Each structure stands twice: as structure tokens, then as C-alpha cells.
Amino acid sequence: MNNNISIEQEIKKSYLEYSLSVIIGRAIPDVRDGLKPVHRRILYAMHELGNSYNRPYKKSARVVGDVIGKYHPHGDSAVYDALVRMAQDFNMRDPLVDGQGNFGSIDGDAPAAMRYTEARMSRLAGEFLGDIEKKTVNFRPNYDNTLYEPEVLPTKVPNILINGSSGIAVGMATNIPPHNLGEVVDGLLHLLDKPQSSVQDLMSLIKAPDLPTGAYIYNMKGIREAYETGRGSFKIRSRVDVESKNKNQDSIIISEIPFALNKSNLVEKIAGLVNEKKIEGISDLRDESDRTGIRIVIDLKKGSIPDVIINKLYKLTALETSFGINMMAVVNNRPQLLNLKDVLEHFLEHRKEVIIRRSRYDLEKAEHRAHILEGLQIALDNIDEVVRLIRSSTTPAQAKEKLISAFKLSSVQAQAILDMRLQRLTNLEREKLLEEYRELLKKIEYLKSILENIQVLKTVIRDELTELKKVYASPRKSIILEKNPDDIDIMDMIPDQDVVLTMSRKGYIKRTLLEFYHQQKRGGKGIAGANVSEKDFISTLITTSNHQDIYLFSNKGKAYKLKAYEIPEGSRTARGVHINNLLPLSGDEYIATALSERTMNKDDFFLFVTKRGIVKKSAVELYKNLRSLGLIAVNLREGDELIGVRVITQDARIVLSTRDGFAIHFACNEIRSMGRVASGVKGISLRKSDQVVSVVITNGEDRTDLFTISEKGFGKKTSLDMYRIQSRGGKGLINMKVTSKTGPVVGSMLLSDNDELIIFTSANKIIRVSAADIRQVGRSTQGVKMVNLEDGQKVICFDMIIQENQLGSPSRSEAEEHGYD
Incomplete structure (x- = not known):
């Protein structure tokens, strides 16, 4: 005899059997009662123990012992974990176990040992086992063939949707979210009346899952896809x-x-x-x-x-997560991916079968009782003859035979007559028998109508579901967001207030409401500014509003972009947060220029200026898609640094100011447009040890005065007409008479008498003055005292505020119009 077996075939066969065992017997719920075997066995064991919601609690260890001893040959921890989960209201939309004691928490705390906790079925769980004794479901032998357990529970509750399910089998998984009981019942009733309903029709009643922990649900497209195909996803937001x-x-x-x-x-x-x-x-x-x-x-x-x-x-x-729906369930002992309508149809079919089997069982019992009552009525109508026959019989068996023969009774009827008590012979008892018989006839007629008429059957299902909803339905916990929050612009929720952005040389940046700065007279000492360290100073100051894009350019020639509101707000004296918390800057990199621009036209250009007088013009479009890691904005030559970037148009004119008091005025069209990584061309020929400190852009608007300020607080206004147009690359003209009294030039900008200035000093003082208070003088003058400084103090930076009544729009930074940093 050849006993050779193919290893390949044997492994394939064994693995398939194992897979099916895991799928059917462990991981995937049955579509009818929505339970996995372990949960079904727990509820059935509690039912057998009489451990219902209106009875005293029993130790969890007692329940677990019955489950593993009778039905579930696995470890006690697996059974107890399943029982605990059925009691947790943060895991089950409608818990099936009523627990007493420590059953864990949403923090992940473990439950107490099963010897300490107590449990009983919840009231809802009782609806899973109603009529189970009426042969409504099939039973099968337990693991050792000594007992029988139900293959499925005759539940009235559409549990697979109400409490959902999750599990990983071999080669497949299921993940069904919980739903609202009232909504699911509404969907069942609708489908019961209109079997041709589509998934879309059902979604008008069952709109989305309803989670135990509440929160917000959105992405209706994903939910619709899941309800139509069985797979999809939605998002949950705290x-x-x-x-x-x-x-x-x-x-x-x-x-x-x-x-x-x-x-x-x-x-x-x-x-x-x-x-x-x-x-x-x-x-x-x-x-x-x-x-x-x-x-x-x-x-x-x-x-x-x-x-x-x-x-x-x-x-x-x-705080915001995605939930992937995978509506896999066991249907006729086979795993199947189901859509919403499929799930509801299978449940309704299960209810029809349960009610039909229950009705058959009740009909059989009613007919049997009616048959007995008919025999008792015959006996009561012929009581004297019945007594005579019984008295004349020598044995009960002989009496039974005589009754059957004399009155044509069945064996069951004859035995009932013999078992009848004498008190039943009274007129009152006789009337009770007749009333019982009449009620039985009505019941028999009703039960037969259920079995014979599908509409009556549907009415029974409808009444049961309606009662279920009436008793157990609860308000929805999860709120459905029809519009995805991702589609909502966060700027709509943030007031577009005027703000001042300041940043120190060491990179501490903050945003402060403009209203915290009040106007002062020229020559004042100022109010307290940012509380930076002694070795740090404010290097950048611009006025803008919360909604504007802030373009940040580093000394290394890289470009970054932030929204103004993304910069943390701080008080006027606050230090702020370090820019490294917002941007990925390298060790020796710092932000040299910050620009605030509400809109940028496709014809605009960025003008880049380095401290060595190199300029470059590149189209704004080249820098639209700034990445979080930044983009190279300009390739710098060795030893050079980027000191300023401005937004310009083709017909603009440029003024470069130097530290030693020189300036050059030339047309923008002298610079050809270059690529993003180009180095640029010479803008001004610098004298020895001199360097460029600021760049001003003029478009021929109302501002015709060039304001210049020095480190020791001297400032002046000079008509721009006094700066003739030169060719790019020249040495320029005298802009300010620089002496030991004035100190080096800090920077320049265009002003009108209606403008205001904010000036920062190295002592962290801030002064806000009107441009009208500044006297207009010639080019080669040293100006007037703007700020009273103590020994060792100096002006660090300044900016201009444009009043709303001048522009007809919220305040904007001079950095937008003239690009001063």
C-alpha cells in the first residue's frame, strides 16, 4: 500500500484549514449577531448562569471559568479580556456587559484581576438571547462533545453595526465602526418596507458611524465609499x-x-x-x-x-485620526466583504428565520395544548361516564384504554383526563378552561398567519425593532461635519490685526499688536522694547498684519516663508521664540531680511542686495513654492552676505546706502533678470572697508524724501531730487556726513510728512515719532538728533508705519513698499 503524501499538498490543505479556523472561529464576526465565538460564548454562559441584568452580579472569574470549561478551550486571560472590553463604554457604543469594579480606563490602565471584579449581562444583551430555548437557532456540540452551544444568537439587535468589530485573521481583516442604534433601526425599517432601496437611500437614515467617545466625523466621501463597497475611510477629529x-x-x-x-x-x-x-x-x-x-x-x-x-x-x-472601514463578516461560514445594504439584509433575513422558527415552536406548543383542552372539554361534558369508566378499571392503563375507546380520544388527551385534579370539575375552573381554549385558538390563527403571510411576518419584525429603538436608542454622540475642516481656511478664524514683527540678531522673533506702541515726540527716550540679552540686539522690524505672508531671507542666501500668525505672539518686552523653532536654519545662518507682501504680481521681481554691493533681479514666480527646508535664493560669493531683498517692478529705481554715508541711485532696468541660483552683478563700487547697509525702492510715488539715520541717533530728510540717476556700478554720492558725533549710517528709507517711524536702540528702547517732526536738509549734512542715547548706546533698526487713512486699507510695512529691514 502506497502511503506517500505530497508535502506541498499537505501543507496547502493544512494551512487552508488553519486559515478557515482562524477566520470563522476567532477573528471575523458573524454577520447575523455581529459576534465572534468568544463573545457569543461569554453571553451564552452568562445566560445559563442566570446572570442577567436584573439579577445580582457574579464574580468575573466564575463566568470565565464556565466559558473556558464548557465552550472555549483557550486561556482565561483571552476570555477575560474579551469580557472586559464588552463592559467598557469607551470601546462599545452600547456595552453588553454590566461590570462592577475596575474594568480599565481610556488611559490604557489594565482592569483588576477577574477574582476582584463582578459582572452581569447588560439589559441590551438580554435581547441577544431572547427565545433561544424555542429552537430559534441551531446548536452544535462543544469542543469535547459533552454539551451543546448555539451557532449564532437569536438577537434582536443589529450588533455588527451597533458595536462594530475589529479583528485580524489570516490574509484578511475586519474593521467595522460602531453606529447609532436608533439610526440603524430606522435603516432596517426602511429596507423592510422598501427592499429595492439603494445604499444612497439608506444613507439618508444611517449617515455615518457613531463612536463611543464622540468627537467629530468628516470625509463623507470616504464613508459613502465604505457603505457602497465595504471599504473606505473617514476622519475623526477631537x-x-x-x-x-x-x-x-x-x-x-x-x-x-x-x-x-x-x-x-x-x-x-x-x-x-x-x-x-x-x-x-x-x-x-x-x-x-x-x-x-x-x-x-x-x-x-x-x-x-x-x-x-x-x-x-x-x-x-x-487629536485627528483616520478610521479605515473594512466591512468583512462571516456569511454562511464564509468570509465576505459587505456593503451597508448587504449587512442590513442579512440581519433582516436572520430575524425572519428566528421569528419563523419561534412561531413554529409556539404553534406546536399551542396546538398541543389546544388538543389537550379539547379532550378535557369532552371529559367535562361527560363527567359521570368518565368517572364510571375510571372506577370500573382495575389499572390506570385499563382506564386510559377505556377512555380512548369510549370517547375516541388520543393517548395524550386520555392521559390528561386521568391527570386532571378534581377541583377542575367546578364551574369556575370549567370556564377557565373554555377561556384558555378560545385564547389558544386565536394564538394558533395568529401564528399560522405569521408563517403563511409575509406581510404579517414583516409587521412582527417592525414591531420588535420599533420597541428596541424605543427602549435602547440614545442620542448621537459623534457630530458629523458636512464640510471637511481641511477645506476651512484657518485665516478665516484669525483676526487680521495690525502687528509689529521683531527679530533679534540671534534669531529671537515675536509678533506684537501694533496698538501696544503709542506715538511720541521727536527726541524722546522711548518705551521699553524686547528684553533681549546684552550680547543680542533687534535686527529686523516690520509692521504688517496677521494674514500676510512673511518672506524670510537668510544671510546665506536662502529663502523661507511663514504666515504672520504662525509667529508666536509676545508682549512688547518679551524676548520671543528662537527662529530655529520655526525654520530649519544652520548653525551660523540668521535671517537678514523679512518681507511682508499681501499679493505679488507675476510681473514683479525680487531684488537681492549683498553687503559687498552685488545686486540680482529674479522673477517672483521663481520663489512661489518655498519648501519647509527653504530654497536657495541667490548664490553668494565667498565672504559675502545677503543684507536685503525687495519686491520691485521693471520701472522702479533703486537707492543703495552704505555704512560710510554714500548712496547710489540707478534704474532697475539696468539689471537684467536672472535665474534663481545666479550670483548677480555689481550695484555699487565700495570704498575700502565700506559696505551696503540698506536698499530703498522708489516708484515715483508721493514720498520724495530720503530719510537716513545713524547709529548715534542722528537723522535727516533729503529730497530725492538731490540724488541724480547714475549708472549701476558707480561709487555714488555723499548721502550723510558721517563723523564721530553721528556714527556710521544704519539705513535709509523714503518718507512723507504723514508717516510715522518706530526706532529701536541697543538699550532695547523703542521710540515712535512722526516724520513731520524731522527737518529736511541737504545731502552732505549730519541731520538732527532723533533719539537721546546714553554712552555706549546706538540705534539698531527702524521701520515706517503707513496710516490707514492714507491707504484706505490696514497698515502695511515699509518693507512691503520700500523694503527696509
Whole structure:
């Protein structure tokens, strides 16, 4: 006899058997009751123990012992874990186990040992096992063939959608989100009345999942795809609110989080981001959650914009997650991917079968009882003859035969007569028998109508589902967002307020509301500015508004871009945050110029100016798509640095000012347009040790005075007409008489008498003055005293404020119009 077996065929056969065992017997739920075998066995064991919702609790260990001893030959921890999950209201939309004791928490805390906790079925779980004794479902032998267990429960609850399911089998998985019981019942009733309904029709009633932890749900396209095909995804966004503590300080309150998210891990993640300075503006973080609900409190620093921080939290943490739907379930002992309508149809078919089998069982019992009552009525109508026959019989068996023969009774009827008590012979008892018989006839007629008429059957299903909804339905927990939050522009939630942006030479940057600076007279000492260190100073100052793009160019020739509101807000005296928290700068790289521009036309150019007098003109379009890592804006020659970048048009004119008091005025069209990585051409020929300190752009507008200020606080206005147009690359003209009294030139800009200036000093003082207070003088003068400085102090930088009544629009920075940094 040849006993050779192909290894390949044997492995294939064994693996397929193992796969099917895992799929059917462990990981994938049955479409009818929505339960995996372990959950079904737990509920059935509790039912057998009489461990229902209106009975005392029993030790969880008792339940687990019955389950593993009778039906589930696996470890007790696997069974207890399943039982615990059925009791957790943050995992189950409608829990099936009523637990008493420590059953774990949403923080990931483990439940107490099963010898300490107690459990019983929830009231809803009782609806899973109703009528199970009426042969409504098939039973099969348990693992050792000593007992029988149900193949499926005769549930009235569409559990596969209500509580969902998740599991990983061999080669497949399932992930079905929980839904609202009331909505699912509405969908079932609609499909019961209109079997031809489409998935789209059903979605008008079952709009989206309803998660135990609430939160917001969006991406209806993904949900629709899942309901139509069985696979899709949607997004879950935490419920976040803002509470105001005082005028300028708010707290972010997280009250609902995504389904299956560990709250403790979430809090740790947020704390880590704050410590790593990836999220700025948070002063305190604490978890105030208790048994009434989740409450994570994030206190913000004064002046922080809550919407910006919330947006970062959504992007960097699991406050917003995706849920992938995979509606895989066991149908007729085979795994099958189902759409929404399929799931509802299978449940309705299951209910029809359960009700038909229950009706047959009840009909059989009713007919049997009616048959007995008919025999008892015959006996009561002939009571004297019945008594005589019984008295004349020597044995019960003989009496039974005589009754059958005399009155043509069945064996069951004859036995019932013999078993009848004498008190049933009274008139009252006789009437009760007749009333019972009449009720039985009505019941028999009703049960037969269920079996014979599909409309009556549907009415029974409808009544049961309606009652289920009436008793167990609860309001929706998850809120559906019809419009994706990603489609909402965050700028719509942030006020477009006028602000001042300041940045120190060492890279500390902040945003301050313009209203915190009040106008002063020329020659004042100023108010306190940023509290930077002694070895640092303010190098960049621009006025802008929250919604504008801020283009930042480093001394190394790289370009970056931020929204103004992304820069953390600080008080007038605050130091700010380091720019490295916002941009990926290298060790010796710093931001040399910041530009604020609301719009840029395709015909505009960026003008790049280096300290060695090199200029380059490149189309703005080349820099539109700035990456987070930055782009090379200009290739610098060895030893050179970028000192300024301006937005210009083809007909603009350029004024370059130098540290030693020279300036050159030439036309923009003298510079040809170059590529993004070009180096540029000579703009001014510098004298020994001199360098360019500022660049001014003029387009022939109302501002015709060139304002220049020196380190020791001397400033002057000179008519631009006094600076003749020269050719690019010349040595220029005298701009300011530089002496030991004035100190080197800090920079220049165009002004009109209606403008205002903000000036920063090395002592971190700020002065705001009117341009009308500055006297107009010639080119080669030293100007007038603008700021009273103490010994060792000097002017660091300045900027111009354009009044709203001049522009008819919110204030803009001089850096936008003239590009001063």
C-alpha cells in the first residue's frame, strides 16, 4: 500500500484549514449577531448562569471559568479580556456587559484581576438571547462533545453595526465602526418596507458611524465609499473648545477624543511637543478628566492665537485620526466583504428565520395544548361516564384504554383526563378552561398567519425593532461635519490685526499688536522694547498684519516663508521664540531680511542686495513654492552676505546706502533678470572697508524724501531730487556726513510728512515719532538728533508705519513698499 503524501499538498490543505479556523472561529464576526465565538460564548454562559441584568452580579472569574470549561478551550486571560472590553463604554457604543469594579480606563490602565471584579449581562444583551430555548437557532456540540452551544444568537439587535468589530485573521481583516442604534433601526425599517432601496437611500437614515467617545466625523466621501463597497475611510477629529480666562489669555479644552485613542499617550505626546518646542505658546498642560468625562486643559501663553495652536495639535498629534472601514463578516461560514445594504439584509433575513422558527415552536406548543383542552372539554361534558369508566378499571392503563375507546380520544388527551385534579370539575375552573381554549385558538390563527403571510411576518419584525429603538436608542454622540475642516481656511478664524514683527540678531522673533506702541515726540527716550540679552540686539522690524505672508531671507542666501500668525505672539518686552523653532536654519545662518507682501504680481521681481554691493533681479514666480527646508535664493560669493531683498517692478529705481554715508541711485532696468541660483552683478563700487547697509525702492510715488539715520541717533530728510540717476556700478554720492558725533549710517528709507517711524536702540528702547517732526536738509549734512542715547548706546533698526487713512486699507510695512529691514 502506497502511503506517500505530497508535502506541498499537505501543507496547502493544512494551512487552508488553519486559515478557515482562524477566520470563522476567532477573528471575523458573524454577520447575523455581529459576534465572534468568544463573545457569543461569554453571553451564552452568562445566560445559563442566570446572570442577567436584573439579577445580582457574579464574580468575573466564575463566568470565565464556565466559558473556558464548557465552550472555549483557550486561556482565561483571552476570555477575560474579551469580557472586559464588552463592559467598557469607551470601546462599545452600547456595552453588553454590566461590570462592577475596575474594568480599565481610556488611559490604557489594565482592569483588576477577574477574582476582584463582578459582572452581569447588560439589559441590551438580554435581547441577544431572547427565545433561544424555542429552537430559534441551531446548536452544535462543544469542543469535547459533552454539551451543546448555539451557532449564532437569536438577537434582536443589529450588533455588527451597533458595536462594530475589529479583528485580524489570516490574509484578511475586519474593521467595522460602531453606529447609532436608533439610526440603524430606522435603516432596517426602511429596507423592510422598501427592499429595492439603494445604499444612497439608506444613507439618508444611517449617515455615518457613531463612536463611543464622540468627537467629530468628516470625509463623507470616504464613508459613502465604505457603505457602497465595504471599504473606505473617514476622519475623526477631537472636540476642542476655547475658554477665555481673561482678556488676552485662553485655555484649550479637549473634551472628546478619537475612538480607540489612549488618552494618557495623547497627553504625553502633547507634552513632548511642547518640551521640544515644536508647539509654542503653551504655558501649562493638565488632565482634569474624571468619571463624568474627559477634560484635558491646555493653558496658552498671553497673546497666543488658540486656532493656530489647535491646528498644530491636529497636525502633530492623534487629536485627528483616520478610521479605515473594512466591512468583512462571516456569511454562511464564509468570509465576505459587505456593503451597508448587504449587512442590513442579512440581519433582516436572520430575524425572519428566528421569528419563523419561534412561531413554529409556539404553534406546536399551542396546538398541543389546544388538543389537550379539547379532550378535557369532552371529559367535562361527560363527567359521570368518565368517572364510571375510571372506577370500573382495575389499572390506570385499563382506564386510559377505556377512555380512548369510549370517547375516541388520543393517548395524550386520555392521559390528561386521568391527570386532571378534581377541583377542575367546578364551574369556575370549567370556564377557565373554555377561556384558555378560545385564547389558544386565536394564538394558533395568529401564528399560522405569521408563517403563511409575509406581510404579517414583516409587521412582527417592525414591531420588535420599533420597541428596541424605543427602549435602547440614545442620542448621537459623534457630530458629523458636512464640510471637511481641511477645506476651512484657518485665516478665516484669525483676526487680521495690525502687528509689529521683531527679530533679534540671534534669531529671537515675536509678533506684537501694533496698538501696544503709542506715538511720541521727536527726541524722546522711548518705551521699553524686547528684553533681549546684552550680547543680542533687534535686527529686523516690520509692521504688517496677521494674514500676510512673511518672506524670510537668510544671510546665506536662502529663502523661507511663514504666515504672520504662525509667529508666536509676545508682549512688547518679551524676548520671543528662537527662529530655529520655526525654520530649519544652520548653525551660523540668521535671517537678514523679512518681507511682508499681501499679493505679488507675476510681473514683479525680487531684488537681492549683498553687503559687498552685488545686486540680482529674479522673477517672483521663481520663489512661489518655498519648501519647509527653504530654497536657495541667490548664490553668494565667498565672504559675502545677503543684507536685503525687495519686491520691485521693471520701472522702479533703486537707492543703495552704505555704512560710510554714500548712496547710489540707478534704474532697475539696468539689471537684467536672472535665474534663481545666479550670483548677480555689481550695484555699487565700495570704498575700502565700506559696505551696503540698506536698499530703498522708489516708484515715483508721493514720498520724495530720503530719510537716513545713524547709529548715534542722528537723522535727516533729503529730497530725492538731490540724488541724480547714475549708472549701476558707480561709487555714488555723499548721502550723510558721517563723523564721530553721528556714527556710521544704519539705513535709509523714503518718507512723507504723514508717516510715522518706530526706532529701536541697543538699550532695547523703542521710540515712535512722526516724520513731520524731522527737518529736511541737504545731502552732505549730519541731520538732527532723533533719539537721546546714553554712552555706549546706538540705534539698531527702524521701520515706517503707513496710516490707514492714507491707504484706505490696514497698515502695511515699509518693507512691503520700500523694503527696509
